[in-house]
Amino acid sequence: MSNPHVTLSGHSGHAIAALTEGPEQGFPVLLAHGGGQTKRAWKQVTAMLARHGFRAIALDLRGHGDSAWADDGAYDIVDFAGDLVAIAGSLDRKPALIGASLGGLAGIMAEGEVAPGSFASLTLVDITPQMEAGGVTRVVGFMAAHAREGFASPDEAARVISEYLPHRPSRKASSGLAHYLRLKPDGRYYWHWDPAFIDGIMRRNAERGDGSDYGRGELGEAAARLALPVHLIRGGSSDLVSPEAVAHFRALVPHAAYSDIADATHMVVGDQNDAFGDAILDFLMRTHGTEIAA
Template identity: 55%
Template sequence: MIEPQRIVFPAAGDSVNLVADAYGAAGRPGILLAHGGGQTRHAWGKTAAALSERGWRAVALDLRGHGESGWSADGDYQMELFAADLASVARQMGNRPALIGASLGGLAGLLAEAEVAPGSFSSITLVDIVPDMNLEGAAKIMAFMSAHAGQGFESLEAASDVISAYLPHRPRPSDLSGLAKNLRLGEDSRYRWHWDPNFVASANRQRSSRDRGAFEAGLADLRLPIHLIRGRQSELVSREAAESFVARLPHAQFTDVAGASHMVAGDRNDAFLDAVVSFFEHLNLRTATDAQ
């Protein structure tokens, strides 16, 4: 397994620092990977390493309030903050990186291009997310995130039991070291998710109050290439919503991954990676090997 370089980026507009793992040498064409809500940069480990092996520089970021990145001092996690953070990291990477964004990371990337900082990315790959998501599916995900946020788990095995019950289609891992990266051990010897509990409350407020009109209008003006990758068993994005979203954009395409739910990269990383690489090759996103 490739050992990444740990990088710290200052966030946009406040004192929060954002931690990332960079795979591949500086100077290669850049790809920025932004995880979903409640995840960490480690969700992209296999994908980022594989992209690096193919000649790109892949930077997997912990979003604010997640993983090792700082928490918002006031507990505010507006989508605009995530969008501004992604745009800021893209500027620091230079040369308009391609963005791969899962769920929260994808929505934040769309908002960055549509409203906050147009021109931040060369392309956007959305992983099982569209603005017109299934609200019942979103509520189910938020309920899972909230269920053990306070009391946590007595052990990694207990956390694994809960995840297996939530994702029964996915084989339970025998090695829990990967799970340990998504949990933090408290002074009370209990494990808790590696994100700020205020994130869920903030996200729930936004879902009921955010003005969708301006966002939708901004999306209509997008001209950069967009690739929507959906899990065929997704509880968040219906096939109809996916096709409707792609049809509204002039440079968008859609891949439906069989055997995957909302966590596409975790369920079918092989098929997911094939779709990502095919899209980048179609765009002629040059790799270090190509340049030689």
């Protein structure tokens, strides 16, 4: 493709940056990352999908990466869901949606509540309506810790990431980390996402008194209405989605396929990219294989 970097229109025209890969007429697959990530989280996945004839469209969710920030602080799940619905509706056919964490929550709400029938299938990456409070607290705590004050250097940011992901080899700042940081006039480096996003999550969690209940009732109701093909992928060592949460989800969505990725935490894609790729490709080929452009 001549220009893989595009800007798409989310809800009410909100500017959403995206990276596309694969044949123009290939079956479209939208990829929505987790909170605090960007479209780069799917780099190896989009290449794999493209090789198999899919048209991969990796998004920067609102307030993240190169997408526009919400001046009105509109970072509720329904806002992210509205963007996904708008983008899906702009394509020439219904896309498959793969959503990790925040992207998956938005997918559940989009298909189960906002606009049923928007997607051809839904893959949820280590996310269910029921979440472990400790896992939610750890994720939110990491994002909030340096949201306002930033870092003195990329190496400091790399150290903080290593402490958050102790199971991965420690390393100094790489060129890839530069895509997640912004150097501001004060000489400090800040995450690429809008601090108002995490402020909103912390405020809502405080109001509920339990970080595990991220709209669980509403999300559970939306999940129970999912009629399209669904695939739940769990990190085998996830501290956010427990086996009990999986059982709860499978009771809500009994037709859902299920994959458990061994030796992967909540950060499934980064921990076990090859195994994750095999799992999503198997589901997509079984579900949409006959629709892939030659």
